[in-house]
Structure formats: C-alpha cells, structure tokens
Amino acid sequence: MRTVVLNYRPAPPDEARADAWSxxxxxxxxxxxxxxxxxxxxxxxxxxxGPADPFALRAPLVAVDFAGRDNREMARRLEAEHRILVSCAxxxxxxxxxxxxxxxxxxxxxxxxxxxxxxxxxxLLEHS
Numbered sequence: 001m002r003t004v005v006l007n008y009r010p011a012p013p014d015e016a017r018a019d020a021w022s023x024x025x026x027x028x029x030x031x032x033x034x035x036x037x038x039x040x041x042x043x044x045x046x047x048x049x050g051p052a053d054p055f056a057l058r059a060p061l062v063a064v065d066f067a068g069r070d071n072r073e074m075a076r077r078l079e080a081e082h083r084i085l086v087s088c089a090x091x092x093x094x095x096x097x098x099x100x101x102x103x104x105x106x107x108x109x110x111x112x113x114x115x116x117x118x119x120x121x122x123x124l125l126e127h128s
Contacts, residue, residue: 006114007087008105030104035062037117044124061103071098082119
C-alpha cells in the first residue's frame, strides 16, 4: 500500500526552493490539482477553507474541514486506513477547532492526489 505525505513542512523559502513552488513548477501544478480535487467534494460535506491562492501562505497548502466531524479523528483515520499523512491545526478564522492542512511532500504524484480524493470521499460517504 502506498503512503502519501501531505504533512510536509518546507523550510522557509529561498531562491532555490521558490523555483519549485513557482506558478509554473510541477509542485505548484500538483498543489492546484489537490485543491481542485478537494473542491469537487464540497457538495458531499467537505469544506475547502483555502486559501483561495494556496501560495499566499509561507508554506503552500490547502486547508479543509470535515464539516460536523472531528477533524483530528479524520486525520487519524486517513493515516490508519489509507496511509495518508496530514496535519491537523487550529483555524480560528473559519470557526473550526481543527482543520486538516495538506501540503504535498516531494515525490507525491498526481495519481497520489487522486487516491487522496477517493479516500476522503469514502470517509464523507460514511457520514452522509
């Protein structure tokens, strides 16, 4: 079974790393793909909290909330059942005590992102 690392914490940007996250870079396209695939699940109960531009923060990421569910438990289940590693952090601006923060590590593929969307969808279906 694959392991998908989405709890990556890049070092503060310098010029070499900034190129990897540039709008034209592969990792930038990967992050936009992640955001797009998760936006497809909003009608199923996932809230994509943003940011609207995933590059607006120091660490490029997408934040999501399993509305009405314990996000820490969802993070635990993603790891235990699907080997998807995410972090869960407070997001007071969204009124959520904890949200999943997803930042793809080097080596994550577009196919991995599709796998993540499928796993998240399965968790959402359990509670619909």
